[in-house]
Amino acid sequence: MNNPKVVMLGLGYIGLPTAAIIASKKLQVLGVDVQARVVDTINAGGVHIIEPDLDGLVKSVVSNGWLRAALKPEPADVFIVAVPTPFGEEKRPDISYVEAATRSVLPLLRPGNLFIIESTSPVGTTRKMAKIIFEARPELRESLRVAYCPERVLPGKVIYELEHNDRVIGGIDAASTQAATDFYSIFVRGGLHPTHDKTAEMCKLTENSFRDTNIAFANELSLICDKAGINVWELIELANKHPRVKILQPGTGVGGHCIAVDPWFIVSDFPAEAQLIRRARLINDFKPLWVVEKVKNAALAFALEHGRKPLVALLGLAFKPNIDDLRESPAVQVALGLMGGPEADYLVVEPNVEQWKHGALTPLDEATRRADMLVFLVAHRPFERLEQHAHELDFCGARKNR
Template sequence: MINVIGLGYIGLPTALILAANGTKIIGTDYNESLIGTLNAGKTTFDETGIEKLYKEAVDSGIQFSNKYAEADMYIITVPTPYEKENKKINPSFILSAVESILKICKKDTIMVIESTVSPGTIDKFVRPLITEQGFEIGTDIHLVHAPERILPGNMIHELKYNSRTIGADSTEIGEKVKAIYQTFCEAEIVVTDIRTAEMTKVVENTFRDINIAFANELTKICRSDDMDVHEIIKIANMHPRVNILNPGPGVGGHCISVDPWFLVGDYPGLTNIILTAREINDSMPEFVLERIHTIMKEHNMKDFSRVGLYGLTYKQDVDDIRESPTLQLLENMEKHLAPALKVYDPMINKKIVESQYLSFDEFLNEIDFMVVMVSHSHLKQHIDKLNGKLILDTQNIISGANTL
């Protein structure tokens, strides 16, 4: 039996797909409301295919509980925030989960940490905790790191078809864990050591962050000299070895916007490009604000109350708002003591910020100037409703609109 600890965006799909493919699973989370929802027959967030997977998992006997269970294997998928002051990982959620497991686990337990961590986190924090509790690593507890590699909006497909990395102290344990993941993962699964597994996951997201930063810096360069960045990128990408990404209003989510900071915090002085990329991407919400001001001046607009932001989530067609560029933009406005802009997002069905609307038509009636922060499919289906509106399109999806 496997006990999956943490039933958020990563843990729940992982628990469901394991159960649906024949593994006995108990999913554990301290959030009583979340467990109540799952036990009532409902999922806790919108995701393509998750309702079907949930039904298959329930039919296969998955259980949901607030309590840790005695199991052969534990998969830890709790959050790993970073300390904004020093850019270092905060491992407290992982350590709390490990401590709780140690209270009830039996000998020869495999403990798999899926949560993304900075390189060396397991050596610095997890191993000492286990040995301090009187357990022998390699005999009583087998440590494994199997970082997740899934993207909100396409989780189920990516769980099945993305390659995986299994970092373990011994090849034998690594192969055992690999066999479990092969019950649902059809892609290549590599077995390596723990530190390599830690580093590869962080490096993957850092690589993407750096490439996004190049596109965003190029946007600023082109804006300063009145050039069309999208036309330039389109032409440059015709070269067979060039693939510049699309610029945007910032970088959100709990991976690309967070993982590079782990390297910056752990390797100060050695992460110059990484740090610069993070600073560029973090600066984009402020850059959007500057564009809003410029366009308002050009059109003699003085009333912020008639400006609206379309999109609260960090990417299109998901309901995940973690590290959202829109939230960063609103936070910047608050720092400047500026009034909150009106906000609408079709993926969010409850109010989470000031001046948020739950009806698109009501939102449009109250604004003259709309800033497209997220390219939800909903907007593409309702572009005809935008006639007469002033538009700043940070996603370059509306023909003729102002762009970054």
């Protein structure tokens, strides 16, 4: 396939940077999104998401004519799906966006086309989409290539990692795997690892479940150590002196839109088998509730000692250190679980965001000057100099980067 024309379906955190990188290799890319605001912003050379270096890249490929955006797809050689896959009722994966994107290109597909899904998807999604396509367009059964290729980029480093990370590529047949591998070789410098579609789908879910399970181990240790009167941070540091032990750091819980979500895609489809993965999710989901109770108890103890309720500073709201993303954040859950309660008054500090829809934010200096208690919910860099106070409160959250 020489100079393939590409259609990217979904122009969010994954789709837009990927479309821009492909366009930067001087391939014609049409980005499609259902939101007119997104399409208009990109066609004006702007971006609607915050990601280092993305704005300059998009501006350049749009002004050079390699990338444009539209509300509807057009005929092309390669179609890539990068739309959301949230979970719905009872934590069941919702692949309706993937299906809608697939159906939107049904009339446009031609023999020799390559159809790729990048959205994080439950095992079997690629085959389900292939079935939808071939039922509607049976004449394409021998000539359409269909593959799955998951995305592993880290927000904040997306532009670098899109090119340099290894990719796992699984087609529904050998010809599809080969066609997709050839396509990714145009813009990926990392290794390209061919496999089957179901293995590629499971690989993405496995990576995030591995992280979640390991964090759950650290979080469970933190509960045990609290009860046993052991400093969990010291314990983990010592245990990690073993040459084959590498325990992660406990924290307030697990958040974000990937690690806290993707393991449910396995649990939902394999409820009898996925015992450990399910338990890890429950342990990590329980941690913010536990932190809430610990803070309330500490506040009550303060009140007993001082005859008044304390002013408590909650430090951090983001789902991990040094970012501004509050989605699915356990620190937000803790703050909401505490604020308005009778045990204490609260100041909330989040240096990485300007505003918070649930309440006022207080500058760090003011909060540390006024507060009776500090609760470290997220290990943001500006909180590091306060570490000497952390020994009193280290059950409450993360002191170190995970």
